[in-house]
Amino acid sequence: MIDLGLQGKRVVVAGAGYNPIRAGHGRWSAQLLGAAGASVACVDIDEGRAKAIAAEVREAGGEALPIVADVRERDEVVRAFDEVAAEFGGVDGCVDIVGLATWNGLLDISPEAWDEQLRENLTQVFLVWQEAARRMVAQGGGGSLVALASIDGMVAAAFHGPYGAAKAGVISLAKTFAYEFGKYGIRANVVAPGNVGGGNMDQPVDEFATNGINPLAAPRTIDIANSVLFLCSDLAARTTGQTLVVDGGATTAELWGVTEDMLPALRVALP
Numbered sequence: 001m002i003d004l005g006l007q008g009k010r011v012v013v014a015g016a017g018y019n020p021i022r023a024g025h026g027r028w029s030a031q032l033l034g035a036a037g038a039s040v041a042c043v044d045i046d047e048g049r050a051k052a053i054a055a056e057v058r059e060a061g062g063e064a065l066p067i068v069a070d071v072r073e074r075d076e077v078v079r080a081f082d083e084v085a086a087e088f089g090g091v092d093g094c095v096d097i098v099g100l101a102t103w104n105g106l107l108d109i110s111p112e113a114w115d116e117q118l119r120e121n122l123t124q125v126f127l128v129w130q131e132a133a134r135r136m137v138a139q140g141g142g143g144s145l146v147a148l149a150s151i152d153g154m155v156a157a158a159f160h161g162p163y164g165a166a167k168a169g170v171i172s173l174a175k176t177f178a179y180e181f182g183k184y185g186i187r188a189n190v191v192a193p194g195n196v197g198g199g200n201m202d203q204p205v206d207e208f209a210t211n212g213i214n215p216l217a218a219p220r221t222i223d224i225a226n227s228v229l230f231l232c233s234d235l236a237a238r239t240t241g242q243t244l245v246v247d248g249g250a251t252t253a254e255l256w257g258v259t260e261d262m263l264p265a266l267r268v269a270l271p
């Protein structure tokens, strides 16, 4: 048996709820953490979603606490961590799922829309990680911070300009948190999904190279949650400041010299 080191650990998942038209990264992450033995604080802006995912984790035999908070607001973040402390006695892990892109060309983005996207995708990660780290330092037992970025933070984010800039900021923030808090045994890492869209869970497990965007296969929600689980776990004990890209190989592409007529060969699965 491999011990993930999560038994009895107290993990906050911000954005743990499930919206059926979205990928469900929070839901799967909360479920896996619960199945690994962690007590999961399921934070969501939507009360019904917070309660539903907490109930799911409990039904599967785990321990969970629903918390309603808008993590874009510092007061609500502090209150959410107070609720975690009152119920669980502390916090050992913190996963921030929250984030949403808007679609607009760079010329069509107002200063207000820019600020809103940065608050939604970057500032709230800072607020959540800052509060988690503050409490982890006070406890003295180390901890793990994880957030979802996106490959949009690593390559051009066409029509997602502020979102891409914010996600690049999350990738940077992980390095700074890792550096400033390493001395306390606190790690900070990021998972950068490729396009999971509304969820690719129905993709056949043995289907590879069906498109040129994801040369291996499109990433599924479970692939993102597995990476979150790894980074929260003791398996990642010496991994910090890193971004784990889970994109089916999409950003490995270097198409220089590749012509249109060569593309089909890239899409054929190897024997």
Ligand SMILES: NC(=O)c1ccc[n+]([C@@H]2O[C@H](COP(=O)([O-])OP(=O)(O)OC[C@H]3O[C@@H](n4cnc5c(N)ncnc54)[C@H](O)[C@@H]3O)[C@@H](O)[C@H]2O)c1
Binding pocket: 014, 015, 016, 017, 018, 019, 022, 023, 024, 025, 026, 043, 044, 045, 046, 049, 069, 070, 071, 072, 097, 098, 099, 100, 101, 148, 149, 150, 151, 192, 193, 194, 195, 196, 197, 198, 199
């Ligand atoms: N789906 C993809 O293809 C993809 C690709 C790259 C990155 N991502 C990243 O994944 C994350 C989103 O994953 P998803 O689509 O599964 O999640 P989602 O949009 O369904 O959100 C998860 C939960 O977060 C809650 N939430 C939203 N705003 C909140 C707030 N201010 N405070 C507290 N809770 C809030 C929602 O109510 C929801 O239940 C984002 O960070 C996104 O950038 C997704």
